[in-house]
Amino acid sequence: MLITSLLMSINQLLPVVILAVLLSLIVPLSQRQLSIYAVIGTLMSLVFVQAAAWVSQLFDHRGLEFIQMLLCIMIFVAALMSCQQRKMAAALALIATMTLYLSHYMIYLVSFWHSKDTAEPLILGTCLGVGICISFGVLLFFLLESIVRRAGxxxxxxxxxxxxxxxxxxxxxxxxxxxxLDVTSNYLDWRGFLVENSELGRVLKALVGYEATPSKTALWVYVIAAVVFIALARVLKIKKTEEPVCGS
Structure with a gap:
């Protein structure tokens, strides 16, 4: 349970931390703003969990999937708009990401919280996972901040x-x-190069969405969408951040 809680914490929290670091440098966002968005995102996750039973009944019992799909689209569009240093877009991207990931995490925590045998390792694993994610976020922030100062x-x-x-x-x-959608059954196998469940694999999955066995459809969508994102970001004439803001 300890290892499971640790891995679950990393898998669900690391994508949120990484996006928060990226947005805080691109937009930029202060610590106070990030804290406010984090509170709102946590509350939205709680609301989503509480409404999950009702939402799941919608659209022929596909309501949860449709809501999560909508969140994915919102994150993509809001992240693109945040390249214009629009703080509301950055807030929407971060809150939607927290709702998408933390809702699963909260369900996991609640499921095992009331058991005496699992409560202690659950808390310990969660604390370790949160600490690892925060430490990684701090290191990533300073690394990316140095890149911004040198390369823009x-x-x-x-x-x-x-x-x-x-x-x-x-x-x-x-x-x-x-x-x-009918996703093609043709899959690529990169497990010989990098296993998705390895330490580096987990980081790359949270950072850029790495998959060890992606379908060809997913690969084409990934490449095309990334190119479109970068092209539109250039068209939108992204402002250059002179000094990243990490304080309030």
Missing amino acids: VQPLVVLLAFNATAKLLIFLDLASQVDL
Whole structure:
């Protein structure tokens, strides 16, 4: 249970932390703003969990999948708009990401919280996972901040494009589950190069949506969407961030 809680914490929290770091440097966002968005995102996740039973009954019992698909699209579009340093777009992207990921995380926590045998390792694993994600976020922030000072904000926009496009892969999986899309059965196998469940694999999955066995459909969608994101970001004439803001 300890290892499971640790891995669950990392899998669900790391994508949120990474997006928060990227947006805080591109937009930029202060610590106070990030804290406010984090509180709102947590509350939205709680609302989503509470309404899950009702939402799941909608659209022929496909309501949850449709809502999650909508969140994926919102994240992609909001991340693109945040390249114009629009704080409301950045807030929407971050809150939608928290709702998408933390809702699963909260369901997991609630499911095992009341058991005496699992409560202690659950708390310990969660605390370790949160600590690892925060530490990774701090290191990533300073790394990307140095990149911005040397090369400008464009490398971060490319990274944000990959990160946002990864949400479209989640969209594809959900659409396939509810029979909206027929994803090709032809898969690539990169497990000999990098296993998805390895330490680096988990980081790359949270950072750019790495999959060890992607379908060809997913690969084409990923490449095309990332190129479109970067092209539109250039058309929108992204402002250059002179000094990243990390304080209030």
